Amino acid sequence: xxxxxxxxxxxxxxxxxxxxxxxxxxxxxxxxIGEESEAPYQRPPLSKKYLAGELERDRLFIKPPQFxxxxxxxxxxxxxxxxxxxxxxxxxxxxxxxIDYDLLALATGAAPRRMDIPGTALTGVHYLRxxxxxxxxQARLKTSKRVVIxxxxxxxxxxxxxxxxxxxxxxxxxxxxxxxxxxVCDTTAxxxxxxxxxxxxxxxxxxxxxxxxxxxxxxxxxxxxxAVYDADCVIVGIGVTPNTQLAExxxxxxxxxxxxxxxxxxxxxxxxxxxxxxxxxHPWIGTRVRLESVQNAIEQGKSAASTMFAEPRAFxxxxxxxxxxxxxxxxxxxxxxxxxxxxxxxxTRQRKxxxxxxxxxxxxxxxxxNSPKDFILAKRLLSAHAEPSPEAIADLEQDLSAFxxxx
Numbered sequence: 222x223x224x225x226x227x228x229x230x231x232x233x234x235x236x237x238x239x240x241x242x243x244x245x246x247x248x249x250x251x252x253x254i255g256e257e258s259e260a261p262y263q264r265p266p267l268s269k270k271y272l273a274g275e276l277e278r279d280r281l282f283i284k285p286p287q288f289x290x291x292x293x294x295x296x297x298x299x300x301x302x303x304x305x306x307x308x309x310x311x312x313x314x315x316x317x318x319x320i321d322y323d324l325l326a327l328a329t330g331a332a333p334r335r336m337d338i339p340g341t342a343l344t345g346v347h348y349l350r351x352x353x354x355x356x357x358x359q360a361r362l363k364t365s366k367r368v369v370i371x372x373x374x375x376x377x378x379x380x381x382x383x384x385x386x387x388x389x390x391x392x393x394x395x396x397x398x399x400x401x402x403x404x405v406c407d408t409t410a411x412x413x414x415x416x417x418x419x420x421x422x423x424x425x426x427x428x429x430x431x432x433x434x435x436x437x438x439x440x441x442x443x444x445x446x447x448a449v450y451d452a453d454c455v456i457v458g459i460g461v462t463p464n465t466q467l468a469e470x471x472x473x474x475x476x477x478x479x480x481x482x483x484x485x486x487x488x489x490x491x492x493x494x495x496x497x498x499x500x501x502x503h504p505w506i507g508t509r510v511r512l513e514s515v516q517n518a519i520e521q522g523k524s525a526a527s528t529m530f531a532e533p534r535a536f537x538x539x540x541x542x543x544x545x546x547x548x549x550x551x552x553x554x555x556x557x558x559x560x561x562x563x564x565x566x567x568x569t570r571q572r573k574x575x576x577x578x579x580x581x582x583x584x585x586x587x588x589x590x591n592s593p594k595d596f597i598l599a600k601r602l603l604s605a606h607a608e609p610s611p612e613a614i615a616d617l618e619q620d621l622s623a624f625x626x627x628x
Contacts, residue, residue: 224249226529227312227320229302229467230328231255232264233515234496236283237522238326243292245530251294252320254312257351258299260286265515267355268376268458269545273383274359281352305471307489324529327468327479327487327494328522331461331513336371340433346455349380358456362387365453369393369442371430373400375544376458378413381422382546384456390421392450394428394442406557408576409588412569413546420547425450463498463511476500478511483535485525493529495521504537505603506556514542539603541596548572552596555586555603564614566595575599582608601625 226242226249228235235253242251255261262281270276289296301315305325312320333348340346345365347358362368368384370377373395381391393400401410414424428448433455434441442450463478474480474488478500485493485501496518500511520536527534544551549572560578567574575595578586584607587599598621602609609624 224323225321226251226324226326227322228253228326228328229312230326230330230496230498231257231259231261231298232328232330232496233261233283233518234330234522235326235328236261237519238328238495238525239289239292239294240284241523241526242530245526247526247530249323251292252297252322253289253294254297254300254302254314254320256299256301257353259352260284260289260296260298262352263515264350265543267352268349268379269383271352272349272355272358272380273386275386278352302467305467305473305492307471307473307492310491323491325492326485326525327473327492327498328496328518329464329467329479329494329498331463331497333457334460334462336430336457336459338430338432340435340439343433343435343439344437345435345439345453346433346457348457349376350461358454361454362389366390367392367451367453369450369452369455370458371442371455372458372460373397373402373424373426374404374458374460375401377456378417378546379544380456380458381417382420385420385422385547389454392423392452393417393425394430394444394450395424395426396429397426399426400424404557405553405588406560406563406576406578408563408565408569409551409590412590413549413551416547416549416572461497461513463500465498468494468498476509480509483524483537484528484533485521486528493525495525501536503540504535505539506558510556512540514540516541539600541600548591550591550593552589552593553586554589554596554599555584557586560585562611564611566614566617567592577609577614579611584609598622 261283304313333350368389368391370393429445431445432443465475468479479494481494481501485495497513524534524536542553557578560580562579564577573591576588589596607624613619
């Protein structure tokens with residue numbers, strides 16, 4: 222098959238598409254265009270072990286550089302795709318060169334939400350999305366020990382734990398009434414808030430940041446309530462937005478991401494999209510959703526390759542996520558978008574428990590803290606649409622696998 226596959230993006234989804242395409246026997250040309258100067262690398266460790274100084278830079282790479290050369294993949298790194306001509310199937314790049322494609326895959330990822338307040342240009346105010354961002358934060362932390370983190374989602378709390386590991390005094394400011402407000406229930410959130418506080422982190426919820434203080438370098442953060450927190454380093458983690466600008470300008474349908482069907486196809490022939498930048502219908506969830514996860518990136522990479530070079534293959538697995546903070550591993554199966562009760566299995570005092578989310582009789586999600594057994598079983602229960610009773614979930618003597626079909 223003598224075609225040219227062009228991939229725009231240099232993350233997990235792009236790397237998986239390269240690997241799966243070659244595994245399926247595609248022998249045509251592959252060109253990967255990435256804005257960063259690095260070959261595709263893992264992003265989850267950036268806020269965790271890499272920031273904490275516990276992971277070497279070389280171990281971030283998904284595949285070593287020779288992987289691409291051995292498979293005849295051209296890497297155009299430090300290069301930006303500026304526009305797409307879908308009629309002539311051509312890209313214009315940042316050096317004003319043109320590149321033709323037969324198949325185009327947009328794996329453009331997401332970008333950190335920026336704050337529009339005074340002081341954002343001060344030295345010492347950081348966002349975290351790339352390895353370059355983390356390198357800058359690490360350099361700052363060598364001389365800065367008072368860190369203020371804006372945002373108490375997964376990234377903010379992972380960064381807090383990593384900064385504590387580097388000996389910093391950490392303050393977390395969250396505009397919402399509690400931490401992890403959009404992703405977990407009160408039980409899980411309260412446990413994590415208490416654990417961070419036990420490690421010396423100061424957490425302030427309902428704190429709307431109004432200004433970063435300082436002349437040329439940041440010296441503090443002021444909230445709308447006029448509270449001031451001293452800071453030598455500020456790290457903002459208030460979520461991300463999908464990078465859809467390239468697709469939108471080309472007339473490709475977008476809504477909270479680049480819209481794709483279950484097989485990663487956009488509404489423009491020959492153009493696919495995958496990873497954090499996509500919005501796709503998910504049969505398990507029953508609605509269109511945008512997922513920011515390694516699992517989604519890998520599975521959509523496999524789906525795109527199969528659809529292009531074998532047969533259409535949809536991503537239908539139960540979504541899952543994880544977060545490492547200190548010696549706590551939070552593993553989440555499913556999505557707690559809509560639930561009416563939660564059931565505790567285990568004991569938060571043991572730092573090993575799970576919270577099961579129910580919507581009526583239906584299990585919709587599970588938070589497992591230091592409990593891989595619950596996490597693994599939860600994925601099976603969710604996939605089977607099993608209906609364990611609240612009483613059975615709460616009973617540690619009850620084997621929940623009994624609720625699986627044919628068990």
